[in-house]
Amino acid sequence: MISSLPKRISTIAPLFQPLHLTQFKYLHLNNNLLQENNTYNNFNPESYYTSCLSQITHIRPLQQLHARLLVSGLHYNGFIITKFLNVSSNLGLVRYAHEVFDEFPDPYVFLWNAIIRGYSMQNMFSEAITMYLRMHECGVRPDGYTIPHVLKACGGLPSVRVGRAVHGHIFRLGFDWDVFVQNGLVSLYAKCSRIDVARVVFDRVDDRTVVSWTSIISGYAQNGQPWEALKIYREMRRLSEELDWVTLVSVLSAYTDVNDLQQGKSLHGCIIKLGLEFEADLRIALTTLYAKCGELVVAKSLFDQMEVPNVMLWNAMISGFAKNGCAEEAIQLFWDMLSKNIRSDSITIRLVILACAHAGSLEQARCMDEFITNSDYKHDIYVNTALIDMYAKCGSIELARRVFDRILNKDVVAWSAMIVGYGLHGQGRESIDLFQAMIQAGVTPNDVTFIGILTACNHSGLVEEGWYFFHSMRQYGIEPRHQHYACLVDLLGRAGFLEQAYHIIRKMPIEPHVSVWGALLGACKIYRHVTLGEYAAERLFSLDPYNTGHYVQLSNLYASVRFWSGVAKVRVMMKERGLSKDLGYSLIEINGKLEAFRMADKSHPRSKEIFKELEILERRLKAAGYIPDTESVLHDLSHEDKEETLCNHSERLAIAYGLISTSPGTTLRITKNLRACVNCHSATKMISKLVNREIVVRDANRFHHFKDGLCSCGDYW
DNA sequence: ATAGGGTTAG
Secondary structure (H helix, E strand, C coil): CHHHCCHHHHHHCCCCCCCCHHHHHHHHHHCCHHHHHHCCCCCCHHHHHHHHHHHCCCHHHHHHHHHHHHHHCHHHCHHHHHHHHHHHHHCCCHHHHHHHHHCCCCCCHHHHHHHHHHHHHCCCHHHHHHHHHHHHHCCCCCCCCHHHHHHHHHHCCCCCHHHHHHHHHHHHHCCCCCHHHHHHHHHHHHHCCCHHHHHHHHHCCCCCCHHHHHHHHHHHHHCCCHHHHHHHHHHHHHCCCCCCHHHHHHHHHHHHHCCCHHHHHHHHHHHHHCCCCCCHHHHHHHHHHHHHCCCHHHHHHHHHCCCCCCHHHHHHHHHHHHHCCCHHHHHHHHHHHHHCCCCCCHHHHHHHHHHHHHHCCHHHHHHHHHHHHCCHHHHCHHHHHHHHHHHHHCCCHHHHHHHHHHCCCCCHHHHHHHHHHHHHCCCHHHHHHHHHHHHHCCCCCCHHHHHHHHHHHHHHCCHHHHHHHHHHCHHHCCCCCHHHHHHHHHHHHHCCCHHHHHHHHHHCCCCCCHHHHHHHHHHHHHHCCHHHHHHHHHHHHHHCCCCHHHHHHHHHHHHHCCCHHHHHHHHHHHHHCCCCCCCCEEEEEECCEEEEEECCCCCCCCHHHHHHHHHHHHHHHHHCCCCCCHHHHHCCCCCCCCCCCCCCCHHHHHHHHHHHHCCCCCCEEEEECCCCCHHHHHHHHHHHHHCCCCEEEECCCCEEEEECCEECCCCCC
16 A cells, blocks of 8 residues: 555655655645545544554655655544554654654653653663653653653663652552553663662562563673572472563573573573574573583584574674684674674674784784774774773783774773783883873773772782772772782782781681682792692682692692692692693784694694704803703693703794794784793793894783893783 | 563673
């Protein structure tokens, strides 16, 4: 019917602009729609137009129909216009809907509901609230249908304030018994991080529906309490409550958060049995679960089975690759997306930047930066902040700074990213200066800023400064968390104040976590403090029994005081628990390509040349007076396996390869999966001077810039 | 005669 309209109507209607009454005459003179309508017997315009409207999927027919309403005078028909507003909002044309709404004289509650719903659905929350307030001003009383939309809009606002006010209206209007309103309140408080209040509301709901249950489950899942979410889910099952696929999405997300692949898999089975496996959103949740738990092959097969392109699914897959050591795959997936013309969003972009940060290739990082500079995300603060982190992690603090400087309205996250970046590169002073500049700029630091500044002090050995910053946290209303304590313990411990560090741990108002004891153990290793180290290790083994790193640290501590039976004891413990130490490797980027080396690796096509270069280096090092510390290293499990010589650690192979494949003076950029070993560190310092090269090494923890025989870490890492 | 609530990627 719509398509049989005379062409000229559609040429009158400008795209995205509603027709106005001023155009009415012109339309009237130029069409014969009324005649067309009159051919129906007992023509009922309301059912006719609602039926037309429900079939509309594009703006053009919507405008045509609008024109017909204007000509026929039906734009004063509240019933039809309500339907019209709903359909245009569903198509994302809520501004158009608003203009049509404004043309309607004295709108009554149905029309108000439609426009508020439109804004709320399109996530235009403040507009929705504005309309709600205007509705009050116009003296129109909201009904039970108004409130849920308003509550949804309140949940999207940064503060719970408006939501509370609406909660007040609810009582006054007497809608507090309405289960739709109650459900809306549960998700409102959950979204505003007031899960405790959400729970109180939920507990008072008499006739809970599946939506009530889903709201509270997802509320706990969103508020970092997946265990509680799962507890309620079990309760729901116990009561044989009905559940649907939306509930399962939240439950899967809770399993993902607690890394429970077992339960997740079993739920996957249920989903198949229920015939819900083709539900797109469930597929996204399942892909996320498998990807997060490292089952990338399963995740990829779920991903591949979906034919309809879906940004969220792509993001879930890219995220899975990026965070599970498959950065290259993540980046590749993004290029696939571009070549297939699949719409990406700012989350995709941020994930790909994250992947670049993990990959560590400066060339790739530059490429991504260029892509963004030529895209709509050029001024996106989140994207630019991710770029700062990326450049810092890819070894170029200068390029990170350049991105930082081009951000106009820097928020606390952008400042923090740069502060963390300086810390990563051991530039503690720059980090502190930037922190002060941030305060000057009137930006309030948050807990992450302090982690950054404390890490920076740590990496630069700025004990007093770190101590000062730690104690200034409360001044900004920030309660120190585990990581802050871990930084402080690390800071004191590395500087040799072991007893003080231990004292801090004992006085902590929160239960010390793995990171805190880990910091203490690390310090004990440096200062060969066996008893305290053993104590810290004990705590660590009970808190985190399958982390290889702790065993290695303890073994190193024993080795450093030549307590060989202790070393053997740790080895037995590891064997009993089925643990083996991580193999070391180094990556070097040559001509934009990353190449990997393992210890004593002879698999490289240019292996012969590499080992020849290594020999030359070794001779030059000896001539320059370099004496490796053999004994401790031979038993040092944290680094790479012992060999008869020390010069074939993966890091050295990478350096040798770098030297023979780049022109003199080129900076070498190396990424290691473990921390720098003492011997390689001092050797690399000398090499940088001997061959007159800058060598940038990213270890598991931080960056080392070797230049002229010195390292930016000041031998403090 | 019209219409309402919950979810996933970060």
